[in-house]
Amino acid sequence: MDRMWALVERDLRRFRRSPTLIFVSMVFPLVQLLVLGYAFGGKLKDLKVGVVDQDRGVQAVKLREMFNAVHANARTFQTIDYHDERAAVDDLRNGRLDAVLDIPPNFSRDVLEKTAPRVALIEDNTDNFIEATLQGVFAPLLGAYNQPATTAARVPTAPTLAVVELYPYVPYIQYLLAGSTVLAIFVSAMIGGGIIYIDDKARGLHEGYLVTPITKFGLIFGFNLAGTIKAVIAGLVLAIFGSLIARIPDPFSPARLAKIALVDLATSLALISMMFLFMVRVNDPLVPRATFGVLNTLLFFPSGAVYPASAFPKWMRAISIADPFTYGVHAFKELMLKNTSLSAVAGDLTFLFLFAALMMAAATALFRRTL
Amino acid sequence: MGAIEVEKITKRFDGFTAVDAVSFVVESGEVFGLLGPNGAGKSTLIRMLTTLIPPSAGNARVSGFDIVHSAQEVRRSIGVIPQAMTSDLDLSLAENLIIFAKLYGVPRETRARRVKELLEAVELEQWTDKPVKFLSGGMRRRLEIARGLIHEPQVFFLDEPTTGLDPVSRVSVWEMLMKLKKERNLTILLTTHYMDEADKLCDRIAIVDHGKLVALDSPLKLKASIPGANILEVSFSPVPEGWLDTLKSLPDVARVTAVDHVFRVSSNNGPRTTVALVEAARGAGISLVSLSVQSTTLDDVFMHYTGRQLRDELQESAVYDPSFMYKK
Numbered sequence: 001m002d003r004m005w006a007l008v009e010r011d012l013r014r015f016r017r018s019p020t021l022i023f024v025s026m027v028f029p030l031v032q033l034l035v036l037g038y039a040f041g042g043k044l045k046d047l048k049v050g051v052v053d054q055d056r057g058v059q060a061v062k063l064r065e066m067f068n069a070v071h072a073n074a075r076t077f078q079t080i081d082y083h084d085e086r087a088a089v090d091d092l093r094n095g096r097l098d099a100v101l102d103i104p105p106n107f108s109r110d111v112l113e114k115t116a117p118r119v120a121l122i123e124d125n126t127d128n129f130i131e132a133t134l135q136g137v138f139a140p141l142l143g144a145y146n147q148p149a150t151t152a153a154r155v156p157t158a159p160t161l162a163v164v165e166l167y168p169y170v171p172y173i174q175y176l177l178a179g180s181t182v183l184a185i186f187v188s189a190m191i192g193g194g195i196i197y198i199d200d201k202a203r204g205l206h207e208g209y210l211v212t213p214i215t216k217f218g219l220i221f222g223f224n225l226a227g228t229i230k231a232v233i234a235g236l237v238l239a240i241f242g243s244l245i246a247r248i249p250d251p252f253s254p255a256r257l258a259k260i261a262l263v264d265l266a267t268s269l270a271l272i273s274m275m276f277l278f279m280v281r282v283n284d285p286l287v288p289r290a291t292f293g294v295l296n297t298l299l300f301f302p303s304g305a306v307y308p309a310s311a312f313p314k315w316m317r318a319i320s321i322a323d324p325f326t327y328g329v330h331a332f333k334e335l336m337l338k339n340t341s342l343s344a345v346a347g348d349l350t351f352l353f354l355f356a357a358l359m360m361a362a363a364t365a366l367f368r369r370t371l
Numbered sequence: 372m373g374a375i376e377v378e379k380i381t382k383r384f385d386g387f388t389a390v391d392a393v394s395f396v397v398e399s400g401e402v403f404g405l406l407g408p409n410g411a412g413k414s415t416l417i418r419m420l421t422t423l424i425p426p427s428a429g430n431a432r433v434s435g436f437d438i439v440h441s442a443q444e445v446r447r448s449i450g451v452i453p454q455a456m457t458s459d460l461d462l463s464l465a466e467n468l469i470i471f472a473k474l475y476g477v478p479r480e481t482r483a484r485r486v487k488e489l490l491e492a493v494e495l496e497q498w499t500d501k502p503v504k505f506l507s508g509g510m511r512r513r514l515e516i517a518r519g520l521i522h523e524p525q526v527f528f529l530d531e532p533t534t535g536l537d538p539v540s541r542v543s544v545w546e547m548l549m550k551l552k553k554e555r556n557l558t559i560l561l562t563t564h565y566m567d568e569a570d571k572l573c574d575r576i577a578i579v580d581h582g583k584l585v586a587l588d589s590p591l592k593l594k595a596s597i598p599g600a601n602i603l604e605v606s607f608s609p610v611p612e613g614w615l616d617t618l619k620s621l622p623d624v625a626r627v628t629a630v631d632h633v634f635r636v637s638s639n640n641g642p643r644t645t646v647a648l649v650e651a652a653r654g655a656g657i658s659l660v661s662l663s664v665q666s667t668t669l670d671d672v673f674m675h676y677t678g679r680q681l682r683d684e685l686q687e688s689a690v691y692d693p694s695f696m697y698k699k
């Protein structure tokens with residue numbers, strides 16, 4: 001017991017002595033949180049939409065007034081009037097416009113005669129995000145335009161979808177925070193349990209331990225406990241600073257923090273024991289360095305940290321099911337975004353602890369108490 | 372019972388035999404040296420004895436414990452300084468020692484006192500709380516010697532304790548070891564490829580080459596065991612005709628060669644040959660210009676038993692050192 005703690009003590013003392021390491025394991029996920037958080041998922045603003053009004057009737061004017069109202073409020077897009085359709089499309093091709101809205105010559109008449117009035121949205125479809133945003137704005141706008149002034153006159157048999165939002169609006173940076181927290185744990189595991197562990201081995205530090213009467217289990221638990229403590233710290237620091245940066249409401253309620261700490265512990269144990277299994281027979285210091293990027297990509301992106309897993313192809317969903325990141329990310333999301341009870345993350349916790357036990361068992365079987 | 376008993380111990384790596392059926396006994400309180408060139412199998416042998424790698428065949432007992440079946444007991448009774456410097460650079464000297472005291476299970480009450488005593492013994496007490504990275508190579512070696520003794524072992528293994536140190540640091544490490552040995556009645560097994568180190572430190576030396584033990588005895592007896600125990604270098608004025616033959620006929624002379632005006636006389640008994648030579652010169656009425664008597668070195672011993680010079684061996688293994696290649 002004492003012997004195992006000696007290993008832990010050594011590691012923590014060293015961790016404290018070289019703050020660069022602490023920095024690296026937290027700066028990378030924080031930078032990623034900030035950059036990705038603001039790079040993605042921000043609302044598109046001031047898209048330039050050319051409007052070609054070939055109708056010039058009363059109905060077309062009404063439509064254009066609605067667009068102007070959007071511009072004044074949500075500022076998603078601004079309209080620029082064109083007289084000539086060709087000039088507008090040319091500007092779209094040249095990148096001066098993001099889309100062209102074409103109101104055909106007989107629009108007003110079609111509206112009045114109820115003969116399927118049409119407005120054409122000509123888009124630059126090389127940019128999926130702009131395309132989706134504009135469709136998302138114009139489709140409901142035209143829908144609203146089609147509605148008669150009073151809802152009572154609605155056809156009683158036509159079903160409508162009433163959307164109820166359970167939680168306040170979640171900006172993307174908040175969505176990403178769970179992933180960044182798990183990433184901080186992973187980076188800590190990768191550096192402490194991978195790179196430094198193998199460097200120590202190659203420098204002969206382990207040889208120094210192996211000649212002492214510490215047992216095989218003392219060594220295994222010592223290495224893993226030290227790694228887990230560092231990973232838990234990294235995860236907690238990121239969860240706290242990240243919550244402030246992402247403006248998570250009420251981030252420091254003790255109940256929530258306690259639950260987050262538990263998920264942090266489970267995720268750290270899972271990732272450290274996984275790393276220990278990967279490195280248990282490695283001697284070459286290049287190996288952990290070379291696998292860092294691959295492992296990071298392979299575990300982080302399929303986990304649903306940046307994009308929901310339901311959008312993935314089958315093979316990637318298979319990775320996501322086995323990936324401990326997935327469960328850590330899910331549990332952190334539940335707690336950070338919804339502040340759920342522990343029972344909502346019980347499944348994740350179970351997976352993570354079982355996963356850790358499995359990894360440790362395999363690593364113990366492979367671990368050699370000799371050189 | 373010897374402190375270390377080795378019986379036909381063998382280590383094979385994928386068909387390559389690094390240590391080949393080596394047997395010897397180290398008595399309690401003895402300083403025993405394994406002398407051999409790079410790749411001779413010294414580290415492999417020490418690693419087997421310190422339970423770091425299992426032997427392929429044969430067995431050994433350290434402090435009476437079998438190195439395979441009672442590995443934990445062996446570990447408790449030995450101190451080990453591996454070939455590589457393995458102290459934690461970011462931690463202080465005291466921290467390094469405390470952590471090893473804990474790894475060895477030194478009781479809490481005695482830890483601090485032992486650390487203080489040992490740092491004084493290796494003359495590093497003024498560095499106690501400084502990080503190890505501030506120490507020179509020789510100081511780090513001395514710290515590791517202290518580390519290896521933190522649990523008061525009976526048997527101390529050192530793998531090339533002075534390799535890579537400058538001459539002053541080497542001497543200070545030697546002195547440290549001799550002092551500690553005397554104070555603590557340690558049994559020491561060390562490896563080295565320096566002849567002077569083996570000669571000065573060791574009570575007995577085992578010469579290892581290509582994994583085999585080729586000779587084992589005290590430095591003096593090893594040197595005495597080979598023919599031509601002394602070399603006399605001598606010059607005369609004037610040199611009469613047939614003087615070379617006169618020299619060859621002196622007692623105990625094995626061989627005489629002349630280079631310019633200097634004669635190299637190889638003798639099986641330096642003192643007797645020297646006296647006879649001085650008398651012969653006086654009788655012939657010629658005077659000695661210079662005379663030096665050199666004794667056999669361990670290098671000559673190594674050469675005698677392996678057919679090669681230890682120095683050459685060391686250089687051969689350094690062919691990838693660029694500075695060595697430019698000289699060619």
Ligand SMILES: Nc1ncnc2c1ncn2[C@@H]1O[C@H](COP(=O)(O)OP(=O)(O)OP(=O)(O)O)[C@@H](O)[C@H]1O
Nearest residue numbers: 384389407408409410411412413414415416454564
């Ligand atoms: N783990 C290993 N696998 C394969 N071969 C090995 C291994 N360890 C040592 N050897 C080989 O065994 C031989 C003896 O090596 P060893 O390290 O014991 O030599 P040494 O006498 O300590 O040399 P040095 O003076 O360079 O330290 C060498 O040829 C080495 O390449």
Ligand SMILES: [Mg+2]
Nearest residue numbers: 413414415454
């Ligand atoms: Mg060696």
